[in-house]
Amino acid sequence: MDDMIIKKDKLPKWSSELSDYKIFAPHREDDVVIFKEMKNVNKVVLHYANSVMPPKEIFFPQTQELFKYEKSPEMKVSEAELPLEKVLLFGVRPCDARSFLIMDKLFYWDYEDHLYKQARDNTVIIGLTCTSPHHNCFCTSVGGKPYSNEGLDVLMTDLGDRYYVEVLTEKGEDVIRKPDELFSKPTDKDRKERGEIWEKAESEVTKNVEVEGVHDKLGELFESKYWDEKSRTCVGCGICSFLCPTCHCFDITDEDCGNCGRRIRTWDTCMIPEYTVHASGYNPRPGKKNRLKNRVFHKFRYFPDRFDAIACVGCGRCISKCPVGIDIVETLEEVKEVEEVEE
Numbered sequence: 001m002d003d004m005i006i007k008k009d010k011l012p013k014w015s016s017e018l019s020d021y022k023i024f025a026p027h028r029e030d031d032v033v034i035f036k037e038m039k040n041v042n043k044v045v046l047h048y049a050n051s052v053m054p055p056k057e058i059f060f061p062q063t064q065e066l067f068k069y070e071k072s073p074e075m076k077v078s079e080a081e082l083p084l085e086k087v088l089l090f091g092v093r094p095c096d097a098r099s100f101l102i103m104d105k106l107f108y109w110d111y112e113d114h115l116y117k118q119a120r121d122n123t124v125i126i127g128l129t130c131t132s133p134h135h136n137c138f139c140t141s142v143g144g145k146p147y148s149n150e151g152l153d154v155l156m157t158d159l160g161d162r163y164y165v166e167v168l169t170e171k172g173e174d175v176i177r178k179p180d181e182l183f184s185k186p187t188d189k190d191r192k193e194r195g196e197i198w199e200k201a202e203s204e205v206t207k208n209v210e211v212e213g214v215h216d217k218l219g220e221l222f223e224s225k226y227w228d229e230k231s232r233t234c235v236g237c238g239i240c241s242f243l244c245p246t247c248h249c250f251d252i253t254d255e256d257c258g259n260c261g262r263r264i265r266t267w268d269t270c271m272i273p274e275y276t277v278h279a280s281g282y283n284p285r286p287g288k289k290n291r292l293k294n295r296v297f298h299k300f301r302y303f304p305d306r307f308d309a310i311a312c313v314g315c316g317r318c319i320s321k322c323p324v325g326i327d328i329v330e331t332l333e334e335v336k337e338v339e340e341v342e343e
């Protein structure tokens with residue numbers, strides 16, 4: 001489908017044409033931006049650096065039922081209900097859209113996770129170019145751009161009183177309703193303006209790190225004392241992984257209520273000691289140095305080894321929200337400089 005333009009004052013009309021979708025969009029609440037179900041298009045926030053929580057919950061909820069059971073009058077197991085409704089995820093930043101492709105690698109790996117897949121298949125993702133990247137963003141260092149269209153069905157760019165709309169997939173075409181009434185063709189001026197906005201946005205991503213070589217260098221630093229020093233101030237809160245769009249660890253627990261019960265999976269984090277405790281009580285990652293090291297290794301060595309992709313999209317959330325200021329870009333720079341290596 002050709003590119004299009006939609007005037008901002010036509011957004012309410014466009015959204016009303018999409019009533020067959022449950023729409024999730026960014027909203028401001030208590031001074032933070034979060035994705036939640038849209039009830040009123042006028043409450044949607046489209047000028048923001050990024051949401052405090054990534055929208056990964058749409059596909060990978062914090063707590064999700066896998067199955068439930070009843071024990072009497074006879075044992076009966078019921079599969080979890082599939083998420084069947086059509087969802088439109090609106091206003092996603094390009095880094096977060098790229099994170100979905102990273103999550104796909106895990107959830108479609110040795111076992112295709114049907115709950116995750118159903119939610120992915122049912123969702124159309126409309127992205128929004130970052131026009132003012134946050135000072136902690138470093139997407140350009142890990143293969144992204146403020147205007148990347150990877151993982152998106154539609155990419156919109158704010159041109160002031162209108163949006164430039166790039167339709168990328170068939171799913172994206174399905175949400176372009178009433179094209180003759182709501183949308184118009186872009187002019188050369190629109191295209192030029194979009195190019196200038198993209199260029200300016202890219203130049204404003206000032207935090208960066210050369211990740212080339214980090215993978216191999218990490219291989220030499222597994223036993224390095226560097227991790228003792230780096231993790232000294234970490235309080236093990238897990239914020240860095242709970243807010244990370246690519247972190248995907250979960251725990252599985254059974255909730256038994258006598259005659260019935262259910263099995264659920266819940267987000268977990270490798271930054272807390274209990275995550276790796278064995279049934280015997282032995283913990284292979286007993287100290288915070290082991291856990292912080294694992295997080296860095298997982299993103300920049302283990303995941304690339306297994307899936308040929310870095311498990312970081314440079315969203316900067318872990319940097320902005322770490323209560324003690326541990327900065328993954330700084331960590332990677334330091335890793336490259338550490339001189340003490342294993343024999």
Ligand code: SF4
Pocket residue numbers: 240243244245246247299311312313314315316317318319328
């Ligand atoms: S590691 Fe940090 S910067 Fe990278 S994707 Fe996760 S939260 Fe964002």
Ligand code: SF4
Pocket residue numbers: 233234235236237238239240241271292321322323324325326
């Ligand atoms: S957010 Fe900072 S303090 Fe909390 S677990 Fe992560 S590195 Fe440690």
